[in-house]
Amino acid sequence: MRKHWQLHLLVIPPLLFFLIFKYYPMINAVLAFKDYNVIKGIWGSPWVGLQNFRLFFENPLFWTLVKNTIILSGYLLLAGFPIPILLALMINEVRSTKFKKFVQLVSFAPYFISTVVMVSIIMLFLAPRLGFANIALNFFGLESVNFLGEPGMFRSIYVWSDIWQTAGYSAVIYLAALAGIDPTLYEAAKVDGASRFQKIRHVDLPGLVPTIVIILILNVGNVMAIGFEKVYLLQNPLNLANSEIIATYVYSIGLLNANYSFATAVGLFNSLINLVLLVTVNGLAKRVTNNSIW
Amino acid sequence: MAATVPKRIRESAADRAFLITIYIVLSLVVLAVIYPLVFIISSSLSSPAAVTSGRVWLWPVDISFSGYRALFNTPEILTGYGNSIFYTVVGTLISVVLTIMIAYPLSRRSFFGRNALMMIITFTMIFSGGLIPTYMVVKQLHLIDTRWALLIPNAIWVWQVIIARSFFKSSIPEELLEASEMDGCSDMRFIWSIVLPLSKPIIAVLVLMYAVGQWNAYFDALIYLKSADLFPLQLILRSIIIQNNSAGAMDAAKMVERQQLAELLKYSLIVVATLPVLVIYPFVQRHFVQGMLVGSIKG
Numbered sequence: 001m002r003k004h005w006q007l008h009l010l011v012i013p014p015l016l017f018f019l020i021f022k023y024y025p026m027i028n029a030v031l032a033f034k035d036y037n038v039i040k041g042i043w044g045s046p047w048v049g050l051q052n053f054r055l056f057f058e059n060p061l062f063w064t065l066v067k068n069t070i071i072l073s074g075y076l077l078l079a080g081f082p083i084p085i086l087l088a089l090m091i092n093e094v095r096s097t098k099f100k101k102f103v104q105l106v107s108f109a110p111y112f113i114s115t116v117v118m119v120s121i122i123m124l125f126l127a128p129r130l131g132f133a134n135i136a137l138n139f140f141g142l143e144s145v146n147f148l149g150e151p152g153m154f155r156s157i158y159v160w161s162d163i164w165q166t167a168g169y170s171a172v173i174y175l176a177a178l179a180g181i182d183p184t185l186y187e188a189a190k191v192d193g194a195s196r197f198q199k200i201r202h203v204d205l206p207g208l209v210p211t212i213v214i215i216l217i218l219n220v221g222n223v224m225a226i227g228f229e230k231v232y233l234l235q236n237p238l239n240l241a242n243s244e245i246i247a248t249y250v251y252s253i254g255l256l257n258a259n260y261s262f263a264t265a266v267g268l269f270n271s272l273i274n275l276v277l278l279v280t281v282n283g284l285a286k287r288v289t290n291n292s293i294w
Numbered sequence: 295m296a297a298t299v300p301k302r303i304r305e306s307a308a309d310r311a312f313l314i315t316i317y318i319v320l321s322l323v324v325l326a327v328i329y330p331l332v333f334i335i336s337s338s339l340s341s342p343a344a345v346t347s348g349r350v351w352l353w354p355v356d357i358s359f360s361g362y363r364a365l366f367n368t369p370e371i372l373t374g375y376g377n378s379i380f381y382t383v384v385g386t387l388i389s390v391v392l393t394i395m396i397a398y399p400l401s402r403r404s405f406f407g408r409n410a411l412m413m414i415i416t417f418t419m420i421f422s423g424g425l426i427p428t429y430m431v432v433k434q435l436h437l438i439d440t441r442w443a444l445l446i447p448n449a450i451w452v453w454q455v456i457i458a459r460s461f462f463k464s465s466i467p468e469e470l471l472e473a474s475e476m477d478g479c480s481d482m483r484f485i486w487s488i489v490l491p492l493s494k495p496i497i498a499v500l501v502l503m504y505a506v507g508q509w510n511a512y513f514d515a516l517i518y519l520k521s522a523d524l525f526p527l528q529l530i531l532r533s534i535i536i537q538n539n540s541a542g543a544m545d546a547a548k549m550v551e552r553q554q555l556a557e558l559l560k561y562s563l564i565v566v567a568t569l570p571v572l573v574i575y576p577f578v579q580r581h582f583v584q585g586m587l588v589g590s591i592k593g
Contacts, residue, residue: 003427004402004404004405004406004481006481006482007398007399007405008399008406008481010394010395010396010398010399010481010485011399011411012396013392014392014393014395014450015396015411015414015450017392017446017450018415018418018450019426019429020431021423021446021448022418022423022433023414023418023446024423024431025422025423025424025427025428025430025431026421026422026427027423027427028423028427028428028430028431029424029427031426031427031430041327081488082592083480084346087323090316090319090320091320093313093316094316094320099317099320102324103324104421105576106327106328107327109327109331109572109575110327110331111572112506112509112510112568112571112572113568114509114511114512114528114568115510115512116510116512116527116528116529116531116532116535116536116567117510117531117567117568119536119537120531120532120535120560120563120564121334121564123536124334124560124561125330128555130345130346130348132333132348135348151483164326164327166332168327180450195306195308195309195311195312196309196312197308197312214493221420228513229512229513242543250424250425250426251517254425254426254429255425255429257518258424260430263425264426264427267424267425267426267427268424271421271422271424274420274421275420278420
């Protein structure tokens, strides 16, 4: 250890970063069990036990928030998870290197568009009067729709724009896994006279299973952490019935209304559910498929 | 054995149909991704009247640069642009240096406390104190409404540490280290004159990931900044497009013209805000993919 003191010196600043900006907030989360008072500070404020949590559970909004959060992320998971896999399998079949590269280059690009720009694009396309979607609807003699004002449309808008933006990027991981499949398996399939489809079914897919499981676990572990930024930006008073999720609620109650203790309790509840989901799915995956992230 | 049989003959009709279907589907995917982007760029280059009457559907109509002109006459946008460049350059520098400082020691087998440190770091990926407790820390450190708030609290991304660590692990040969230790080379010297020159690909990946992240970030600015002169471009963008605050930003003579121009400005703004990222993107895509491959080998 003495020999490598320089390495330890090197690690100190990044370690401090993690302690200050990641671990210290975890300690600050005791706020959830206190009645925060600005003058007394976090530690001087009186303990109130689980009162903030009780307030949240008894809040009429509680079920709406939990429901909205789970449905939105469940929808995203169900619709968004298989598409990159299909995309990767299709790209993998393409023999022309040029076309392959082109498809990858194009489908990858939207990933680099910022959330603000993404939402701006959605809003311009779906605008009530001048938006492209409504101009197209009118062209076919259909009535205009106020897409972002319809609570029923919110989830689909969120999920499908997300798929548009990230499917190409997510496919790269599967493509990498496909590239790693033992070539002798393909030769064996060829000798057995497998068709292209059979080759995908019996060689590609089984080869992808470990990757699929890992990505699935990570995605399920993120169910409650669904992208706050995009939901917040797409939100408006008209679609709030479906678009208010736990994370946006924490922001508006906590930072906008300065109700720190209550918002911390809500946020903590969210993180805990997330952790429990991750551990459960990881355990299940380990038992069923022998793949897990730890 | 397979090589003796020409491929073209083995291809059955069903296989060919299957392949053609794949080409068609992928072409549709490409169209679905490209079309909105082309539409936005074309709109930004069309005349205000053409955009608001819905006459643009693919190529620019009555080419005009009035949207871009309006954009450069709006001081907030220019300030935002300047700020974003600052945050991107300085933030990326800080992030990359810190990431290497922790990722390299973690890649060394002889590093004492390696596993414990790795645990400490990865745990923050699955559990966090939450928005409010983090905000309180930033507030206690008096970083609210300073540029530091956008540079420091999110400086290191755990995922980037993992990717960099895997890279160091797989591409810095153990023998090199042993040889240089034998010659009495210190760790710092080894990093400076051997590790860093050998690590150009991963440094490129880190720089690009962090730079794109900084350029696109807006949430930290939203919660930590109050003074408009510190706002990054993304925050200005949100105010103009999403909250529709554009009317006051311009000095056009007539009401109708002004509204049309405001509508056009949104398209130009999207183009200008995304341009830096999209221009470098084709050049760096290869590195991104490489970086992700490295990361997924040992995730």
